[in-house]
Amino acid sequence: MPPEAEAVAGQVFTALADxxxxxxxxxxxxxxxxTATDLAGRLPITRQAIAKHLALLAGAGLVTAEPGERxxxxxxxxxxxxxxxxxxxxxxxxxxxSPLGALTGHLDRTAREPPTTExxxxxxxxx
Amino acid sequence: MAFPDRIERTVEIAxxxxxxxxxxxxxxxxxxxxxxxxxxxxxxxxxxxxxxxEEGYTAQMRVERVEEPVVFAFTWHIFGLPEDDPRRxxxxxxxxxxxxxxxxxxxxxxxxxxxxDAYRKAYDGNTDGWAxxxxxxxxxxxxx
Numbered sequence: 183m184p185p186e187a188e189a190v191a192g193q194v195f196t197a198l199a200d201x202x203x204x205x206x207x208x209x210x211x212x213x214x215x216x217t218a219t220d221l222a223g224r225l226p227i228t229r230q231a232i233a234k235h236l237a238l239l240a241g242a243g244l245v246t247a248e249p250g251e252r253x254x255x256x257x258x259x260x261x262x263x264x265x266x267x268x269x270x271x272x273x274x275x276x277x278x279x280s281p282l283g284a285l286t287g288h289l290d291r292t293a294r295e296p297p298t299t300e301x302x303x304x305x306x307x308x309x
Numbered sequence: 310m311a312f313p314d315r316i317e318r319t320v321e322i323a324x325x326x327x328x329x330x331x332x333x334x335x336x337x338x339x340x341x342x343x344x345x346x347x348x349x350x351x352x353x354x355x356x357x358x359x360x361x362x363e364e365g366y367t368a369q370m371r372v373e374r375v376e377e378p379v380v381f382a383f384t385w386h387i388f389g390l391p392e393d394d395p396r397r398x399x400x401x402x403x404x405x406x407x408x409x410x411x412x413x414x415x416x417x418x419x420x421x422x423x424x425x426d427a428y429r430k431a432y433d434g435n436t437d438g439w440a441x442x443x444x445x446x447x448x449x450x451x452x453x
Contacts, residue, residue: 187423188312266423269396272387273313273420281343282320282415288342289324289332 187266193242194267203235210259217254314421323410330378333402
């Protein structure tokens with residue numbers, strides 16, 4: 183993976199480390215593009231604080247500014263950096279230890295319980 | 310920090326490769342230790358699935374390598390990514406006799422890949438997506 187991808191993912195994780203920025207990104211994901219004023223109406227955060235965080239998020243490429251109604255700037259979530267970050271999470275979320283433990287347990291159990299055909303043969307022999 | 314592309318595990322199993330092979334490559338085996346139910350068309354290009362009842366999740370797999378009883382491989386969707394995400398990882402099991410048992414290695418690779426267009430989108434400020442799709446829908450409805 184190119185080092186740039188790590189930088190992109192790093193910015194995503196830095197952004198997500200802050201609860202206010204998580205709330206802003208979540209609001210944009212849920213409701214679509216919004217102005218700082220819209221977001222201030224929806225979140226328990228001052229408009230000034232939201233504007234500061236939006237500027238930071240735009241600088242990191244996680245949201246993009248676009249012209250909105252009445253000459254207000256509207257912010258839109260950019261999903262591409264999130265997709266870059268997802269690949270890191272995917273590797274960390276993958277668990278092979280539990281399935282391999284289950285495989286060993288399964289083989290131990292089936293080895294102790296002979297297949298039914300063998301049971302029938304044994305019974306037949308004794309009869 | 311480095312992004313892992315590949316995960317690898319090796320386990321020593323006290324059962325011969327034939328038994329391990331059956332557990333890995335039959336619906337009965339996969340449905341017993343891995344998923345809760347499974348089906349498999351055991352040939353390269355064949356499809357397979359495993360279902361986890363409690364989680365309500367079904368994994369669709371595509372069989373890639375079948376070299377009994379040494380190599381079994383498939384690709385599958387990356388768990389946790391959206392259904393329409395094209396990324397798939399490659400899972401390969403290799404079985405080596407080890408005494409009376411088996412040394413089983415599983416490698417899963419491809420975590421560090423990106424969808425063809427995601428890399429471009431991540432850098433060039435392209436802001437396509439739903440806005441564009443919805444714009445196209447509106448244009449389509451206007452024209453109708």
